Amino acid sequence: MSARKIGVTELALRDAHQSLMATRMAMEDMVDACEDIDQAGYWSVECWGGATFDACIRFLNEDPWKRLRTFRELMPNSRLQMLLRGQNLLGYRHYEDMVVEKFVEKSAENGMDVFRVFDALNDPRNMAKAMQAVKDVGKHAQGTICYTISPVHTVEGYIKLAGQLIDMGAESIALKDMAALLQPQPAYDIVRGIKETYGDIQINVHCHSTTGVTLVSLMKAIEAGADVVDTAISSMSLGPGHNPTESLVAMLEGTGYETGLDMERLLRIRDHFAEVRPKYAEFESATLVDTDIFSSQIPGGMLSNMESQLKAQGAGDRIREVMLEVPKVKADAGHPPLVTPSSQIVGTQAVFNVLMGRYKVMTGEFADLMLGYYGECLGERNAEVVEMAKAQAKKDVIADRPADHLDPEWGALEAAAAKLEGFDGSAEDVLTNAMFPGVAPKFFETRHEGPKNVSKTPAQLAAERAKASGDRPGITGPVQYNVKIAGREHSVSVEPV
Amino acid sequence: MSARKIGVTELALRDAHQSLMATRMAMEDMVDACEDIDQAGYWSVECWGGATFDACIRFLNEDPWKRLRTFRELMPNSRLQMLLRGQNLLGYRHYEDMVVEKFVEKSAENGMDVFRVFDALNDPRNMAKAMQAVKDVGKHAQGTICYTISPVHTVEGYIKLAGQLIDMGAESIALKDMAALLQPQPAYDIVRGIKETYGDIQINVHCHSTTGVTLVSLMKAIEAGADVVDTAISSMSLGPGHNPTESLVAMLEGTGYETGLDMERLLRIRDHFAEVRPKYAEFESATLVDTDIFSSQIPGGMLSNMESQLKAQGAGDRIREVMLEVPKVKADAGHPPLVTPSSQIVGTQAVFNVLMGRYKVMTGEFADLMLGYYGECLGERNAEVVEMAKAQAKKDVIADRPADHLDPEWGALEAAAAKLEGFDGSAEDVLTNAMFPGVAPKFFETRHEGPKNVSKTPAQLAAERAKASGDRPGITGPVQYNVKIAGREHSVSVEPV
Numbered sequence: 001m002s003a004r005k006i007g008v009t010e011l012a013l014r015d016a017h018q019s020l021m022a023t024r025m026a027m028e029d030m031v032d033a034c035e036d037i038d039q040a041g042y043w044s045v046e047c048w049g050g051a052t053f054d055a056c057i058r059f060l061n062e063d064p065w066k067r068l069r070t071f072r073e074l075m076p077n078s079r080l081q082m083l084l085r086g087q088n089l090l091g092y093r094h095y096e097d098m099v100v101e102k103f104v105e106k107s108a109e110n111g112m113d114v115f116r117v118f119d120a121l122n123d124p125r126n127m128a129k130a131m132q133a134v135k136d137v138g139k140h141a142q143g144t145i146c147y148t149i150s151p152v153h154t155v156e157g158y159i160k161l162a163g164q165l166i167d168m169g170a171e172s173i174a175l176k177d178m179a180a181l182l183q184p185q186p187a188y189d190i191v192r193g194i195k196e197t198y199g200d201i202q203i204n205v206h207c208h209s210t211t212g213v214t215l216v217s218l219m220k221a222i223e224a225g226a227d228v229v230d231t232a233i234s235s236m237s238l239g240p241g242h243n244p245t246e247s248l249v250a251m252l253e254g255t256g257y258e259t260g261l262d263m264e265r266l267l268r269i270r271d272h273f274a275e276v277r278p279k280y281a282e283f284e285s286a287t288l289v290d291t292d293i294f295s296s297q298i299p300g301g302m303l304s305n306m307e308s309q310l311k312a313q314g315a316g317d318r319i320r321e322v323m324l325e326v327p328k329v330k331a332d333a334g335h336p337p338l339v340t341p342s343s344q345i346v347g348t349q350a351v352f353n354v355l356m357g358r359y360k361v362m363t364g365e366f367a368d369l370m371l372g373y374y375g376e377c378l379g380e381r382n383a384e385v386v387e388m389a390k391a392q393a394k395k396d397v398i399a400d401r402p403a404d405h406l407d408p409e410w411g412a413l414e415a416a417a418a419k420l421e422g423f424d425g426s427a428e429d430v431l432t433n434a435m436f437p438g439v440a441p442k443f444f445e446t447r448h449e450g451p452k453n454v455s456k457t458p459a460q461l462a463a464e465r466a467k468a469s470g471d472r473p474g475i476t477g478p479v480q481y482n483v484k485i486a487g488r489e490h491s492v493s494v495e496p497v
Numbered sequence: 498m499s500a501r502k503i504g505v506t507e508l509a510l511r512d513a514h515q516s517l518m519a520t521r522m523a524m525e526d527m528v529d530a531c532e533d534i535d536q537a538g539y540w541s542v543e544c545w546g547g548a549t550f551d552a553c554i555r556f557l558n559e560d561p562w563k564r565l566r567t568f569r570e571l572m573p574n575s576r577l578q579m580l581l582r583g584q585n586l587l588g589y590r591h592y593e594d595m596v597v598e599k600f601v602e603k604s605a606e607n608g609m610d611v612f613r614v615f616d617a618l619n620d621p622r623n624m625a626k627a628m629q630a631v632k633d634v635g636k637h638a639q640g641t642i643c644y645t646i647s648p649v650h651t652v653e654g655y656i657k658l659a660g661q662l663i664d665m666g667a668e669s670i671a672l673k674d675m676a677a678l679l680q681p682q683p684a685y686d687i688v689r690g691i692k693e694t695y696g697d698i699q700i701n702v703h704c705h706s707t708t709g710v711t712l713v714s715l716m717k718a719i720e721a722g723a724d725v726v727d728t729a730i731s732s733m734s735l736g737p738g739h740n741p742t743e744s745l746v747a748m749l750e751g752t753g754y755e756t757g758l759d760m761e762r763l764l765r766i767r768d769h770f771a772e773v774r775p776k777y778a779e780f781e782s783a784t785l786v787d788t789d790i791f792s793s794q795i796p797g798g799m800l801s802n803m804e805s806q807l808k809a810q811g812a813g814d815r816i817r818e819v820m821l822e823v824p825k826v827k828a829d830a831g832h833p834p835l836v837t838p839s840s841q842i843v844g845t846q847a848v849f850n851v852l853m854g855r856y857k858v859m860t861g862e863f864a865d866l867m868l869g870y871y872g873e874c875l876g877e878r879n880a881e882v883v884e885m886a887k888a889q890a891k892k893d894v895i896a897d898r899p900a901d902h903l904d905p906e907w908g909a910l911e912a913a914a915a916k917l918e919g920f921d922g923s924a925e926d927v928l929t930n931a932m933f934p935g936v937a938p939k940f941f942e943t944r945h946e947g948p949k950n951v952s953k954t955p956a957q958l959a960a961e962r963a964k965a966s967g968d969r970p971g972i973t974g975p976v977q978y979n980v981k982i983a984g985r986e987h988s989v990s991v992e993p994v
Contacts, residue, residue: 184716185751212712212731212744219681219713234709234786238735246788247709254682263792289731291743295760 003258007043007228009081009204011242012273013071014046016232019208019241021280023055026453027067029279033272034074040265042078043228044114047071048107049082053090054436057443062451065110065428072111079140081114082107085340086126087403088119091435092341096406097129099413103431104133110428116174116204118144120342123375124164125401135169142204143170145190147177148337149297150330152379155186159193162201172202172228175221178339179299180210187217191224204228208242210300212289215243215251222257233266235274239287240300246270279455298326302343309351318354325350332385333369334377345369359388367393373402409434421445500755504540504725506578506701508739509770510568511543513729516705516738518777520552523950524564526776530769531571537762539575540725541611544568545604546579550587554933554940559948562607562925569608576637578611579604582837583623584900585616588932589838593903594626596910600928601630607925613671613701615641617839620872621661622898632666639701640667642687644674645834646794647827649876652683656690659698669699669725672718675836676796677707684714688721701725705739707797709786712740712748719754730763732771736784737797743767776952795823799840806848815851822847822855829882830866831874842866856885864890870899906931917941 012033017025037045048068056064071080087094089103104115115134119126127143134141143165145158162173175182175190182205191203205221207214207230218229231237234244246266249259290300303323310316329350336342349366353359368374370381370389376399386397398405410430416437417423417430422444433440456464509530514522534542545565553561568577584591586600601612612631616623624640631638640662642655659670672679672687679702688700702718704711704727715726728734731741743763746756787797800820807813826847833839846863850856865871867878867886873896883894895902907927914920914930919941930937953961 183750184748211747212735212741213748215710216713216716216748219716234788238709238785244709244786244788247786250708250710250788250791251681251713253680267789288735289741289744291731291741291747292764294747 003256006222006226006252006257006259007204008041008245008248008259008261009044009046009206009228009230010037010040010042010245010269011046011230011232012236012269013037014048014050014052014083015206015230016236016241017280018051018055020236020239021277021283023051024059024280024283024454025276026060026455027062027070027451028453029276029455031070031074033269034071036265036268036272038075038078039262040269041259041261044079044081045071045075046081046083046116046230047075048080048112049084049090049116053432054439057432057436058439059454060452061443061446061449063447064432065106065426068107068110068112079113080111081116082112084115084117084130086117086119086130088126088341089130089431089435094126094403094406095434096409097403098408098410099431099434100129101133101136102410102427104130104139105137106428106431108134108137108139112139114140114142116142116144116176116206118146118174118176119375120146120339121336121375121377122146122161123377124161124168126375126403127165128168128401129403131165131168131170140171141169142172142174143168144174144176146337146339147175147182147186147190148179148335148339149181149294150335150337150379152335153337155189155193157378158190159197162194163198166198166201170201172204174204174206175226177205177207177214177217179293180208180212180214181293182207182214182217184213184216184220188220188224191221191226195225202227204230206230208240209238210240210287210289211291211293213291215247218243218248219251222252233269233273235270235272235277239289240285276455279457281461282456296323296326297330297338298323298347299338299343302338302347305344306347306351309348310355313351313355315355321354322347322350325353329353329366331379332382333366334379334381336369336374336377341365342369342374345374359385362389362392364393367395371395372398373405375402422447500753503719503723503749503754503756504701505742505745505756505758506541506543506703506725506727507534507537507539507742507766508543508727508729509733509766510534511545511547511549511580512703512727513733513738514777515548515552517733517736518774518780520548521556521777521780521951522773523557523952524559524567524948525950526773526952528567528571530766531568533762533765533769535572535575536759537766538756538758541576541578542568542572543578543580543613543727544572545577545609546581546587546613550929551933551936554929555936556951557949558940558943558946560944561929562603562923565604565607565609576610577608578613579609580613580615581627583614583616583627585623585838586627586928586932591623591900591903592931593906594900595905595907596928596931597626598630598633599907599924601627601636602634603925603928605631605634605636609636611637611639613639613641613673613703615643615671615673616872617643617836618833618872618874619643619658620874621658621665623872623900624662625665625898626900628662628665628667637668638666639669639671640665641671641673643834643836644672644679644683644687645676645832645836646678646791647832647834647876649832650834652686652690654875655687656694659691660695663695663698667698669701671701671703672723674702674704674711674714676790677705677709677711678790679704679711679714681710681713681717685717685721688718688723692722699724701727703727705737706735707737707784707786708788708790710788712744715740715745716748719749730766730770732767732769732774736786737782773952776954778958779953793820793823794827794835795820795844796835796840799835799844802841803844803848806845807852810848810852812852818851819844819847822850826850826863828876829879830863831876831878833866833871833874838862839866839871842871856882859886859889861890864892868892869895870902872899919944 053064056062117127117130131141145161203226205226231245231248232242234246237244329346345365352361367389370386413434414430417433420441423429550561553559614624614627628638642658700723702723728742728745729739731743734741826843842862849858864886867883910931911927914927917938920926
């Protein structure tokens with residue numbers, strides 16, 4: 001019996017550095033690995049979308065569209081893959097449908113092949129337009145299930161959602177586990193259930209490694225019939241990142257499944273990023289493994305956000321109260337998965353509730369969440385809190401597709417971009433400004449200076465650390481100097497005071 | 498159907514700190530975790546043996562027997578477990594049988610319950626005496642299979658070895674994977690094979706996490722019928738250490754297996770060691786995950802040993818040649834598993850072969866290995882190299898049990914210890930000196946000073962690093978000081994030269 005081929009999506013160029021080093025990796029630190037990545041035999045190479053677009057223009061003075069074209073050129077044999085937040089595109093609000101169409105069209109034109117389309121609330125209506133646009137340009141539309149744990153989330157519910165995505169024309173289904181919550185048994189049950197219910201639709205499984213358990217989940221998903229799994233080359237893996245690609249290969253040896261990846265290429269890719277990663281050490285978190293989320297239901301990034309909000313209010317000691325408040329707010333909102341932007345919205349409201357009394361003050365975003373402007377959640381929203389949201393926001397509940405409430409905006413977006421210094425006249429630039437209006441204008445102005453590399457050599461890091469620790473770093477006792485003053489030499493003992 | 502209970506052995510107090518921080522953890526950094534460990538519901542608590550005995554007297558000025566008694570007192574409800582190197586005990590040579598008996602008797606008397614008995618070559622004759630001694634004192638004798646990969650090591654071979662251990666009276670079988678080489682499929686096949694061949698003998702599985710794949714191997718071993726698995730609390734896990742205990746718990750949820758561990762206790766144990774671990778940072782390696790061993794067959798620790806040997810000979814650039822030589826030397830020796838002491842013996846000989854020509858100079862240890870003085874390997878030894886070993890060592894081949902060639906030595910060991918300053922007259926002290934004659938005398942002399950803690954606070958570490966980087970650390974430009982000389986104040990600019 002020949003082994004069943006398991007496809008692999010390599011994450012090093014997108015989610016791995018997004019998760020490990022705050023999306024800061026410079027293009028020049030990736031290009032030399034591209035030939036090996038292109039030739040290693042991956043099913044796809046995730047290299048764009050998510051936070052990379054934002055990071056490019058915010059921190060790296062790099063044109064994300066040019067990055068995409070460079071990847072296309074360097075990896076001619078690979079399926080390039082991106083993460084796309086449905087009707088949000090890569091920004092933080094819903095866009096009118098024509099903007100979605102334009103974005104997908106331009107992404108495809110610049111080289112994108114596989115679009116992983118998701119919505120934070122798992123509301124299919126927020127994914128439908130983007131998926132249709134992907135199909136319209138003849139590219140691979142992957143519908144996404146965001147996995148979470150709650151009293152209303154069940155294996156059956158996820159299987160049903162997969163059916164909705166398939167009905168919308170998904171060419172494959174991604175089971176996306178952004179918080180490393182997907183345990184082996186539900187991984188098996190969901191994949192199995194989808195395959196048994198809908199036949200042989202391709203299933204891709206994406207897990208983070210934060211809780212230390214998800215390589216086992218990938219194994220179980222594969223046993224249940226998963227076709228493609230996401231991993232990151234070992235030197236760009238683990239912690240808040242993903243499971244190591246080489247470990248996956250080793251895991252499958254002799255099991256009747258095989259990746260067909262070229263191990264020599266993998267080792268070269270590994271060695272490349274082993275050199276690169278230390279330069280971004282200042283952006284890395286210390287998390288090696290963290291299983292707290294299974295009991296707290298609060299992802300690590302959300303927790304640290306809430307902590308800094310509390311500290312800014314001089315209430316850093318109330319984090320325990322806020323942690324107990326989060327599940328209540330989440331339940332009131334109908335149990336949204338906690339992922340951008342719902343994690344920020346729920347977390348901030350929990351902080352407000354603790355500091356000012358429950359729902360005494362509502363953020364505009366939380367009111368919108370309660371009123372349906374982000375879409376529908378699986379659970380029912382607390383009717384009392386909905387009433388409070390209506391009163392505070394002076395808005396009505398909506399039940400239809402949020403984007404249906406938006407007016408055509410492409411013309412206005414073109415006009416806004418045209419006013420900016422450095423705007424190059426392209427639809428790509430219009431889209432960049434549409435998604436990041438607070439950042440794009442400055443980027444357009446400085447774009448001609450070329451990309452910045454924000455990494456640091458170990459020597460630079462050491463010098464900075466020394467500097468940060470004070471003007472006279474490391475000196476703890478008197479130091480002897482020979483000092484010449486007015487022509488006379490003195491032996492002087494100097495001590496910091 | 499009720500879930501099948503999977504026992505867990507907690508490694509934090511022994512192998513975890515041995516693997517992560519060179520066995521340096523002070524007893525005072527462990528005592529406060531003991532009550533929670535004792536109450537958490539582990540099958541056993543590994544807390545002694547391996548390198549801990551050596552490290553206690555070599556680095557920590559701590560009596561290892563007293564450490565054992567303290568653990569016994571602090572964890573009255575737990576099975577205490579140790580790792581015992583068969584006829585080597587905890588030392589680096591074979592001991593005559595009566596010494597083995599005495600050691601086991603005293604270990605049991607001081608509180609040990611479970612003796613995991615292994616031999617580097619998997620030669621049952623080197624384990625038989627220790628196992629019989631354990632049974633004689635009514636304790637748990639665990640026979641061990643050291644797992645390795647080689648052309649002569651097969652699933653069937655390991656199953657056969659398990660049978661030999663059972664025939665020798667093993668109450669349980671440990672499958673010990675010290676190099677993180679045990680992949681999921683062989684883990685399944687070996688455990689399944691043992692259960693099917695010999696019925697329901699208890700199987701314990703011990704894996705390191707270095708290659709990133711072995712939590713999956715534990716899952717497969719459990720599915721195949723393994724009864725107990727070894728893990729380390731998450732704050733003492735991963736890298737060259739072991740899989741996280743909490744991740745194991747999460748892994749099994751809903752699968753029909755359960756650990757029954759008390760999660761609140763686990764979190765307290767985790768928090769305890771999360772405070773402790775950073776203090777030992779200087780002993781930690783940077784390895785996060787390393788799958789090289791699958792192709793090189795060379796464990797990480799062995800590689801760094803050979804590198805330093807080469808550097809000491811001014812031949813650091815020849816490591817690639819040595820890496821290619823290792824498999825040949827290993828094959829010539831009959832494919833011993835590479836673990837202490839065989840890894841050192843094979844590695845050093847490979848270095849000698851590269852530097853001086855193949856087998857031109859043989860170490861005494863390698864000659865002994867070729868002549869049977871360490872026991873039998875699974876593979877056949879290269880007859881030509883055996884002849885060279887005979888000539889160089891001027892010794893004959895032996896085929897019987899190595900320890901049968903040893904004369905009674907207990908009396909001489911007693912006499913030797915009696916001469917030492919600070920010897921307390923106990924059999925325990927005789928054993929300590931017998932196992933570490935190069936270290937024990939000095940330890941006996943200084944024992945009254947009490948244990949040392951070699952950990953460092955972050956501030957201490959920073960100060961040391963600064964000091965190591967030069968007398969004027971971090972100063973790169975002129976620094977202004979106000980200096981008083983002979984009553985007059987001067988503003989002085991000082992610059993390192």
